[in-house]
Amino acid sequence: MxxxxxxxxxxxxxxxxxxFAREAGIRLADRPKPLYQLLVLATLLSARISAEVAVAGARELFEAGYGTPKAMREASWQDRVDALDRGHYVRYDERTSTMLGKGAELLLDRWKGDLRRLREEAGGDDRRIAALLTEFPGIGPTGADIFLREVQAVWPQVAPxxxxxxxxxxxxxxxxxxxxxxxxxxxxxxxxxxxxxxxxxxxxxxxxxxxxxxxxx
Structure with missing residues (x-):
C-alpha cells in the first residue's frame, strides 16, 4: 500500500x-438473529429510499421486537407497517411489510430460521449465496450485494x-x-x-x- x-x-x-449494520443497531455475528436482522436491513436498503431512512426503519422494527424471523412472521401486517412508519419508511411501508412477512416465512420453512443453513446449501460460494438470497421477496442482485458486503465481516468464505x-x-x-x-x-x-x-x-x-x-x- x-x-x-x-x-x-x-x-x-x-x-x-x-x-450500515452497526448504524441499524445490529451486533453482527455468525448467529441466526443478527444474520436475519442484516437480511431485513438489506431488504429495506434495496428500495429507492435514502440509507438513513432504511436504517431508521430497521431500527424501529428491531426495537418493536421483530428481530427474529419468528417474531416478524407473527407480527401483524399493520404492526410492521406502523414500525416502518415510525422510522419514516413510509413510501414503501405496505409493500415492505408484506415482503418481510413472506421472507420470514420462507426462512423458517426452508432454512429453519438460520441463514447459516443457506450458506451451507450454497457451499459457501458467494455467487450461489447471492442467488439464494434473491429468492427472498424484496432482495434482488442489489440487496444480495448489500448483504454480502456487510456479512463478509463474519463470513470469511465470501470475502472479498x-x-x-x-x-x-x-x-x-x-x-x-x-x-x-x-x-x-x-x-x-x-x-x-x-x-x-x-x-x-x-x-x-x-x-x-x-x-x-x-x-x-
Missing part, C-alpha cells in the same frame, strides 16, 4: 467506516465481496478498482466491511470524496 492510498484508507475508515458500487467509490478516490488489490488495503474481514461501507458513501457524494482527498493530503 502506497502512502497516498494508506492516507485515503485511514481517513475513510476514521470518518465513514461504520457499517466488493460490488460495483464499492469499486465505483474506490475509483473516485484513486484507489484500485479491482476487487483483489482493493481488498488488500484492509487488514481483516471486519475492516473490509467497514471500508466497503465507506466507499459506498463516497460513491454517492462528491462532497465526501473531496473531503477525504483533502484530509488525506
Amino acid at each position: 502506497g502512502k497516498t492510498e494508506k492516507a485515503v484508507v485511514d481517513v475513510l475508515l476514521d470518518r465513514y467506516g461504520r457499517t 465481496h466488493l460490488d460495483q458500487r464499492v469499486l465505483e467509490g474506490a475509483g473516485k478516490l484513486g484507489l484500485p478498482r479491482q476487487a483483489r488489490p482493493l481488498a488488500e488495503l484492509a487488514h481483516s474481514g471486519d475492516e473490509l466491511a467497514r471500508l466497503s461501507a465507506a466507499l459506498v458513501r463516497a460513491s454517492r457524494s462528491r462532497k465526501t470524496v473531496d473531503e477525504v482527498i483533502s484530509a488525506a493530503r
Whole structure:
C-alpha cells in the first residue's frame, strides 16, 4: 500500500467506516438473529429510499421486537407497517411489510430460521449465496450485494465481496478498482466491511470524496 492510498484508507475508515449494520443497531455475528436482522436491513436498503431512512426503519422494527424471523412472521401486517412508519419508511411501508412477512416465512420453512443453513446449501460460494438470497421477496442482485458486503465481516468464505458500487467509490478516490488489490488495503474481514461501507458513501457524494482527498493530503 502506497502512502497516498494508506492516507485515503485511514481517513475513510476514521470518518465513514461504520457499517450500515452497526448504524441499524445490529451486533453482527455468525448467529441466526443478527444474520436475519442484516437480511431485513438489506431488504429495506434495496428500495429507492435514502440509507438513513432504511436504517431508521430497521431500527424501529428491531426495537418493536421483530428481530427474529419468528417474531416478524407473527407480527401483524399493520404492526410492521406502523414500525416502518415510525422510522419514516413510509413510501414503501405496505409493500415492505408484506415482503418481510413472506421472507420470514420462507426462512423458517426452508432454512429453519438460520441463514447459516443457506450458506451451507450454497457451499459457501458467494455467487450461489447471492442467488439464494434473491429468492427472498424484496432482495434482488442489489440487496444480495448489500448483504454480502456487510456479512463478509463474519463470513470469511465470501470475502472479498466488493460490488460495483464499492469499486465505483474506490475509483473516485484513486484507489484500485479491482476487487483483489482493493481488498488488500484492509487488514481483516471486519475492516473490509467497514471500508466497503465507506466507499459506498463516497460513491454517492462528491462532497465526501473531496473531503477525504483533502484530509488525506
